[in-house]
Amino acid sequence: MLVFFGLATLIIAAALLAWLSFRAWRARTGLLKWAGTGLAALLSTALTLTSLITIAGLFKLHARSAPAPILEVEGSPDQILRGRAIADGFCSACHSKTGTMTGGVEIGEHFPVPIGSFVSSNLTPVGPVGRWSDGDIFRAIRNSVAPDGSWLIVMSYTNAGKLSDEDILAVIAYIRSLPWIGKPTEDPADRLNLLGLVMLGAGMLPTGNPVFIGPINAPRAGATLQYGEYILSYQDCRGCHGPQLTGGVPGQLGPLGPDLNLVKNWKLEEFITTMRTGIDPNGHELSKEMPWQPIGRMSDEELGAVYEYLIHLPGA
Secondary structure (H helix, E strand, O other), X not given: OHHHHHHHHHHHHXXXXXXXXXXXXXXXOHHHHHHHHHHHHHHHHHHHHHHHHHHHHHHHHOOOOOXXXXXXOOXXXXXXXXXXXXXXXXXXXXXXXXXXXXXOOEHHHXXXXXXXXXXXXXXXXXXXXXXXOHHHHHHHHXXXXXXXXXXXXXXXXXXXXXXOHHHHHHHHHHHHHOOOOOOOOOOOOEEEOHHHHHHHHOOOOOOOOOOOOOOOOOOOOOOXXXXXXXXXXHOOOHHHHXXXXXXXXXXXXXXXXXXXXXHHHOOHHHHHHHHHHOEOOOOOEOOOOOOHHHHHOOOHHHHHHHHHHHOOOOOO
């Protein structure tokens, strides 16, 4: 509502300045005529352009779409166990800081520019997900679209959609097994403010990972390079450490992370200990922005796979 009020204010102000420009042009005093007309026309043009960019942002905000598959998750003990492992090692970074999958964290506070409110959803039955079908949850994870067609902005900036079909079903099974805990969270969880809409309309905000409809399969689980590549495809390490994991670059949405080629100097046991304690082999504490706690909840086998992938990175 505030966004539409802001947009209406921009349009009214632009129209008022255009009228003032016309009035100034009819003035008899030369200085008032030219200075007044020029200034009012310039400001009116700027506000009109801003209004048009904001409207473009509104269109982009509602342009994302993807079909929800028709499915019903079995919810077997094995599925729930696997889903819990993924949630503990990945989803919990945003959704479990106030309790197990209870959300309520303002993720927008970590963005370099105040573009809106982005509160992680409560994924227990207390939150909006409790009213969604299994297909709705699958679509939200894979393509960041809610049942009402709204764009799940922060989800689209993560790599959750690269989880395999089987692993997404496991996450759904785990979510369905959760008790009613925590407080209800906002629906929709993501709300761009006027600045965010202007930046989106101007192409200054990313539009998220592209929609993908086909199946995704994971390699056989094990402490292998291939399985490590799969884990790092959905973990969001590249958001901070760069597309090639060779270090973050200025201007990226996430904090600047170091070149992960440094792991080549560590032993496997040292890497696992670092992820479990937040202290590297040299005694340095990892950045507070590094979500090592959820990563450290992964099994030794999974961390071994990540380590295997990292020590085979191309040179910096």
